[in-house]
Amino acid sequence: MEFEVMPPGPQLMESMRAVGYSLKTAIADVVDNSITATATAIDIRFSAEPGNTFVSISDNGTGMDAAGVRHAMKLAGRNSTSARNAGDLGRFGLGLKTASLSQCRVLTLISKQDGVLVGVQWNLDHLAESGQWQLYVLSDDDLLGLSHTRYLDDKASGTVVLWEEIDVSDPDHARFTEDFTAKMADAKEHLALIYHRFLEGEDGQKISISLNLERIEPADPFLRNNRATQSGHKELIRVDGGEITFRPYTLPFINKMSAKERAQAQLNGPLRDNQGFYIYRAKRLVIWGTWFRLVSRSELGKLARVQVDIPNTLDHLWALDIKKSAASPPPAIRQALRQVIDRIIQPSERAFRHKGVIDDSRQSVMRTWLGLSSREGFYYQINREHPLLENLAEQLDSEQRLALDTALKAIESSFPVTDAYVKLTGDQPQKPPETTETALKDLATEYWRQWSAGGGSAEDFINGFKAAEQFSRCRDIHALLTEVTELGVMQ
Template structure:
């Protein structure tokens, strides 16, 4: 190759048509997480995510933050495709396309309102159809930007900050079935809450991020109260499943090294953190890769090991941002990483201080799973809880136990003789509780779903009685026993309280 071959240099601007492919790999959850990243990079400590509906169909998504905000020049740069500002080591942004890709993966219109200290509030809008022709962006009026600032302050309590709004959504439920629409939005909220809870669990736990979600009709959204996103720790077990773990295994190549913190979950533990997003824990074995306390990858072995049921207790933390760019390559969606050949080679020679290799760790996890499940037994199906059970209690029972859907059990109050606390009404599948003592367990009264603790205990005690075809001698004896003991117990409870 000879430099004398060059006759001129020309600039080849990107074709605007590439906009049509932006965000193609983004899920709704990963796209909104990307917007939260931008908020954090702007110094936000509070972020409100709003899923707004019309006739129970999702029509608008909004993300408000209390970050530093942007002036006119800043928002123009933010709306420019591929603009890469000066990223600090602590920033979560990386490619300069995050907001655009996240937004156009799910919406045809992106509107951004922002207010920065000492600057006039600003607003910009990009329509995907126009942007894909000539990268055009609409400049919105100062009055509209000021109104958006007032709305953001009402929602998030801050003058400064940014509001990102998606409208003309694609991919949300559009059918005529209202029940299906409700189910879709409920599932979308549940998945989003879980994804954000695990992605930002470290920041939420450290109180560095107050993150909330609102789901409401668009007309009433500004009066709605957000529900906080709870942290979901994928390493939140009470005690390790193996006495020798967690353990640091060091992988090294070319003079660079990365520390892998290897964990083994306890067997037969099925709590949130082990299972996530309604999926069983065996789907979350593998690597958990963090960058600035933001979780970039939730499990998966990335072809350096094979997933298996026996390895479901094995999870590995990689918390070294210098590994990204050398051992690992991050994709624009920040939803998983590519493991470079250098990392795979380094794993072959990785070892802990005591000589434990990565392969040994995998074998230890497999052994612990097999040992822990030798005595496991399957839970038998139980009768479906119905009237009298609070929705959260019903959902908890449904998560923990398989259900018999042919019949349902009601737990309800009615007046019984003073020396009785319960009455079994087998024919009507109802366990009656003496309303004479309702004030002891539900002082507020009036709610069909009150006293969830008492009802949960009664359900666990008596559900088997209602699952048979008839009451046998053993059932009748148990009922007599329960009535005698619980009748005496509730009287003692009343006396102890001085009633």
Template sequence: MAYESGADWQYDVPTTGSTHLPPDAGYGRALTNQGYGFEVAVADLIDNSIDAGADQVVVHFLRDASRILTLLVIDNGKGMDEAGLNAAMTVGHRRDYGERALGMYGTGLKAASLSHASSLTVVSRTRQTRAAGRRVTAEGIEDSFRCDTVDPRYAQDLVDRYDGIIEWQGTIVRWDGVRAFETVGRGQSDQFLSKAIARLETHLGLYLHRYLQRGLHLDIAVWDVSSGQRGLGEEVDHIAVEALDPFGYKLPGKPGYPREFTAPVEGLGDVRLTAHVWPAKSKQAGFRQIGSLTARQGFYFYRNDRLVQAGGWNGLRNAESHLVLARVAVDLPPGENSVLSLDVKKENVTVTPAFTLGVEKAADSAGRIFHTYLADAEAAYRDGSRRTEIVRRPVTPPGKGLDPKIKRVIKEELPEKPGEEPISFIWGPLPPNQFFRLDRERNTVVLNKAYREDFNDGRRGGANDAPVTKTLLYLLLEDCFGLGRWERGRQDRMDYWNTILLASVDAQRTRRAQAVS
């Protein structure tokens, strides 16, 4: 054929027409199998909230006495009208995200949600429009990408339930039929939620740490619908997610760091590498509590201040134990490029050899090369390894009912016993002569709810109230859990501690009465 002869045959393929081929309904199955982890999927939803200008976001688990029912993400962003909801629910809908947006491909909301839930509902309102909603299901996508319109009365009722967050505008994303929830056996909900929330808190605290440090309020809450309360009541278990800064050390492990290196990368130009050396044996949460130290060494890529890769050398070298103190922050350039590409889940960055070659040539303002930094990080590790360290006794970790900030400090200061269920604190009915009781089967400290207001300045308080009292009890009682035989001496301690604490309640009440009079 004539068009296959000659030197230019490989550059141009002739066509005789075209036709539009919409996605087959079977694409829905591919959409729901993108490999999203649970924490990664929830983080993708929060990215949308941040893009909508939200400064308050709540991840809300709904449960009853025996089951975990559903999950919602509520924000106070600018919201969407009917047209915006239709666009948001359109698979692959592309819009102008802008250079500072966290969204990229137009599939995150649907792919992240339907990877874990059989039904995705989005309800939203703007300052100019009433509450409206859309729902897509796995079955609906297979039925020619059908999208259902939510009853406006339900949409308004759902918005009203969260009026403490959504005042004039905002969005609620709801997952139903969450597959992970449906596999939880009866009586296992507390254990599942405790572990799931801990992983979620760590992931969000790490990957969104720059936004949290700038004032984003991000909470994780659990509400038992059988309590009869509406929305977020006082008794809701509540965690305020704190930033987990992977570069948040107080003093560097090597003087002169952090240090800026410039890497000449073909196709990108100069790329700035901010090289850090952590202090050896640091117990800070940003070092110890974000995963394996070996896996967390290396590059930390950010896109518009959102962490998109936490560790790894991307082919520059292998992870090695003597480089666990080395972490390098890299801000991805705005816009797409052919050197650094981000996967759809915003979890990993793929680099071409041009990047690693550029890093090999990187130098700081004084002419020191990047390999000097790696040698400094290794030397800091070896110097730290030679220091003797006092080994502290492992403890049963603190759990529900204790303020997250306190739990984080305890984890930084004390090693945890492996495989132990966390110690929880609850307020419950007890005889007047008991301030607390140990439920050793459930690893729970039960506090007498008759005395609750005395430790909350006359108020009811929330799930994480009375932090000083609970922390002191944790330190006193931690070694009473996980034992075999219950010794008489331990019971005697319980008895006189109860007596002394009841005297403190009486003293507290006397002081309050005198202050009022």
């Protein structure tokens, strides 16, 4: 048997452009390299002007020497199974090349180490014309002629990745500048999310990332700064010599979120589509908003999110892809998560089922609307035993009671269930009822006027309304109702 060396043709580079990177995921892959190089400041700049379109990503990391930049531009320059430092965000040794060349036709890498500046360049058009794997090595004059080298002037070490001849959008299109700028704005939001733990300075390792000199603020998907967010206990799963930790969070109701928090929590869609596991690899978010088919998404579970931390030593188990944008848990982890997933979702479900009830130690709440079921489905009916309705009915004759019942049935038949469902699933905030002491007191006063007009006693009024749903948020409804009746008597 004989063996013959069959090196790939340079057109392989063109084929690799179709891996599936978007502009934002491509930029993130380059930022990964900066973080791995222990950079604390990452500066992203771009121009969307036709004929002068570029993206540059510079950092103050450790930098590389001449051999280092050549190795960095080599396809699969590192084995994916090689041991890595705990903070290494790399995987296959392909990210810099595949990510960059998926967006541009000219990739330039400039680096500085020990005061020495070096640079190399891949040019896809040159590869096609020459038919050979020819990496262009930049001379000192070439480097001086590149304006982007100035980003390293004030740094002891660092690296610049420069994309030119960007062709992800048609540069001749009339809306090119607007479209490309919009994509960069989308990239900014993406970076704010996936690197939020680095931007927050978790464990004291704070990193600054800026886009066209504007600092990117972290976007925490768990809204941990909101006092209404519920945090569960951190739990540990050991598998194949590694440790995976997870911590569940229950987001606040959308009414308790600011407009900024609402946008932050909705990510790329409604809350319902963003529930589930948030997988972090070395603190970098790689995939989010999925239950891995362990359980179905539900409206009651839409506030449930779980932070899952995996070390890069378990990449082989999670089937992490080249773009680091997809991962699938191994059977052992799936089984462990399946055992606790119900417990993880329960706080979100309880929050919806018991929304608005503060003191469950009181007697059962007297609901205004009753949810009922039949063979045909569910429906809602006004509670005819509500003390307000019972008192009103006692003041009416039989014909008036019939008219009242007819009016109530008309209201019940037009209950806007579908409209309410559409609004709630679309995360539209519900206008909350007034729950201040003054508002509840005014409401109780109106009820007392009607009650007393029919000859009802103060004692019956207090006993009848202390369990009414309208006052379920009041911590001492007995005292409030007593005060209302006493004031009414004095008046």
